[in-house]
Each structure stands twice: as C-alpha cells, then as structure tokens.
Amino acid sequence: MKRIAIFASGNGSNAQAITEFSNHRNSHFSVALIVSDNADAGVLNRADRLETPAFVIPRKELGSADTLALLHQYQIDIIVLAGYLGLIPLTLLEVYRGKILNIHPALLPEHGGKGMYGEYVHRSVLEQGDKESGITIHIIDAEYDRGQILCQVRCRVEPNDTPQALAMRIHRLEHIYYPVVINDFVERL
Numbered sequence: 411m412k413r414i415a416i417f418a419s420g421n422g423s424n425a426q427a428i429t430e431f432s433n434h435r436n437s438h439f440s441v442a443l444i445v446s447d448n449a450d451a452g453v454l455n456r457a458d459r460l461e462t463p464a465f466v467i468p469r470k471e472l473g474s475a476d477t478l479a480l481l482h483q484y485q486i487d488i489i490v491l492a493g494y495l496g497l498i499p500l501t502l503l504e505v506y507r508g509k510i511l512n513i514h515p516a517l518l519p520e521h522g523g524k525g526m527y528g529e530y531v532h533r534s535v536l537e538q539g540d541k542e543s544g545i546t547i548h549i550i551d552a553e554y555d556r557g558q559i560l561c562q563v564r565c566r567v568e569p570n571d572t573p574q575a576l577a578m579r580i581h582r583l584e585h586i587y588y589p590v591v592i593n594d595f596v597e598r599l
C-alpha cells in the first residue's frame with residue numbers, strides 16, 4: 411500500500427474523487443495528506459469532511475526542510491498534483507523523482523505551459539476551434555506540463571460549448587480516470 415500526498419490550490423474536486431476511490435475500493439494507495447498553498451481553498455473543507463490531514467504551506471516554503479520533514483513524517487511515497495498552481499521546487503523533484511503526477515485539463519502538448527490553467531485552457535481550446543479536447547495525466551519534471559504522459563482521454567468539443575460547459579465535461583473525465591491511473595501507477599512501482 412503506497413501513501414500519497416495530494417497538492418491542490420483550489421476547489422479540490424479531484425482530491426475528493428481520489429480520496430473516495432482510495433476509501434471505498436480495493437485500491438493500492440491511501441491518501442495520507444493534503445497540502446494547499448491557499449488558506450481559502452475549497453480543498454481544505456473537503457479534507458475536513460474526508461477526515462484527511464491537511465496543511466497549508468506557502469509556495470516559497472514548499473521546498474523547505476520543514477516540508478520534506480512533513481512528507482517524511484507522513485511516509486509519503488508519491489505526490490499527486492490536483493489543481494496545484496505553483497511550480498514544484500527542485501528539492502522535491504529530486505527526492506520524488508519520477509513519483510510526482512499531474513493532471514492537465516486538455517490534450518498536451520497543446521494548451522499547456524505557464525499560465526495555462528482552469529478556464530484559460532478551455533478558452534484556448536475553443537478559440538483555436540478544436541473539435542476535441544480531453545485530459546492528460548503525466549509524470550512531472552522541472553517545466554510546466556512536460557514529462558512522460560501516462561494517459562490521455564479524449565472528449566468532443568460541441569459547437570456551442572462555453573468554457574464552463576467544456577470544463578464540466580472534462581471534470582467528469584478527470585474524476586473517473588485520475589484515481590484509476592494513480593492506482594495503476596502505484597501498482598507498477
């Protein structure tokens with residue numbers, strides 16, 4: 411059984427889906443910790459309801475010895491980014507090399523990179539007139555939205571889609587596939 415820490419900056423619907431998957435099924439991982447860089451993030455209320463330990467760590471302290479000690483204390487094997495908006499410091503990338511996963515709400519390498527998050531991604535897809543979008547789950551490295559892709563799932567872009575409608579369709583895919591891909595990943599470690 412691997413122990414994961416989820417890093418999230420916002421609403422936390424993926425963090426919840428991943429935690430529920432680990433609670434209710436015969437999964438190969440448990441969610442030991444949730445970390446946010448935002449004291450007002452919805453993910454912290456969800457962590458409370460899910461009875462999962464949660465900590466707020468300012469971005470500039472994410473690479474600190476204290477953070478590493480916390481991850482060590484909770485015996486974290488893998489870090490899962492679920493809407494975490496900061497860049498992961500090199501110290502963490504080194505300690506957790508090849509063991510930090512991310513999800514992006516589009517088909518990378520399109521619509522990725524710095525500043526491409528949330529609604530900006532969906533607006534970019536619609537402005538470019540793409541016929542399909544989807545999700546990308548990948549291992550992270552030192553740059554935004556790069557690193558080995560583990561899974562991509564596609565969905566249609568409808569002619570009258572708004573960024574909000576597309577976001578909803580993509581969130582549904584994320585909640586189904588992210589927990590399963592994490593589970594496969596930890597099983598093969």
Ligand code: GRF
Pocket residue numbers: 418420421422423424425492493494513514515528581584
């Ligand atoms: C998701 O769309 C994910 O792809 C992106 O950030 C969003 C987080 O949503 N990286 P939520 O906070 O899990 O609801």
